[in-house]
Amino acid sequence: MDGQTEESMPQWATVLLSQIKALNDTVNELQSHRTEDRATAPSTTPGPRPNTEEKPTKHLGPLAEYDGNPEQLEPWISQAQAKLHVDYVGCSEITRFYMLHNRLRGEASRQLQPWVQAIANTEHMTPQGLINQLRLSFGDPHTKEKAQRKLHKLKQANRTFMEYFTEYRKLVLEAGGTGWPDEIKKSYLEAGLSTELQKCMIGKNADGKSFEEYCNELKQTSDQLESFNLRNTGVRHNNRTWRPNTTATMGLTASKPTESHADEMDWEPSRSVRSNRVSSRTNGRRATWVSKETLDYRREKDLCLRCGNQGHNLKDCSFLPARRPITTNKASTNDRADIDLSLSLPDSEENRGNPGKA
Known part of the structure; x- marks a missing residue:
């Protein structure tokens, strides 16, 4: 069909040629849109990972320093664990580890330094690992046995119930008795009560009561007993204010030691003389x-x-x-x-x- 114009071409050829042109225009338009999409598409190069670690808070204040005193180890560990659970809950293990490590001083820092250098940049750098090392270096392996022996000998004597109960609770914790049955804990507590408080608890059946309920009942009874003793002491003191002290006059009128030819340095004061000397102060x-x-x-x-x-x-x-x-x-x-x-x-x-x- 060379040399032929569209007018001289058959009708079917003219229609076919127009369709080919339309198809070419469509292809060119699609290619241009694809090029624009590539130019405006965001880069797929991975950027820096966001830091998801939270900053520590200051709800509990600074943690106390630990210098290696065995008696202060467990109290310090309790404070450290509270600090980790409250103020460092969103921090990484490395941050939590170094927070505890920076509170070590003196002998504690010197003894743990070789271990810290040996585990640097490893998965063992955890706060629990540091606490375990402190217990291994400064903890008493016989703490439970000693606490159990002290529990057997613990007595209230003339102390208040709360003073006695505070020491009892401390020994139970040291002996690992938090999981003991209530009956065992009640028996230890009751065995050391004063005789006066035990008499007041006669008739109050402790069976079937939880350990907390039994302690609350002891506290109430002890408070009532203490109030009664204070009132009774005040009444006796007021009744004595107007009465003559016959025993004091007996000491003042006691006979003096008889004269003797023995050396005066050998004379020993009698009970009445010493009683007068005491009454002057x-x-x-x-x-x-x-x-x-x-x-x-x-x-x-x-x-x-x-x-x-x-x-x-x-x-x-x-x-x-x-x-x-x-x-x-x-x-x-x-x-x-x-x-x-x-x-x-x-x-x-x-x-x-x-x-x-x-």
């Missing part, structure tokens, strides 16, 4: 007669044998000597003289210069 308040068990406890805790307080010796106590309880058919009123605990101590203990503290 008292404040008018009188100590309460206590049992031998309480005296042994005061002697063990380095307390004053007469009043049970700290900071002074028995000979310097401002309380009047305790009176022996009145017993039937044993002593008359005139025979109930003041009993000074310092006079009942063994001579060997006084001669050694023991000030009366235990």
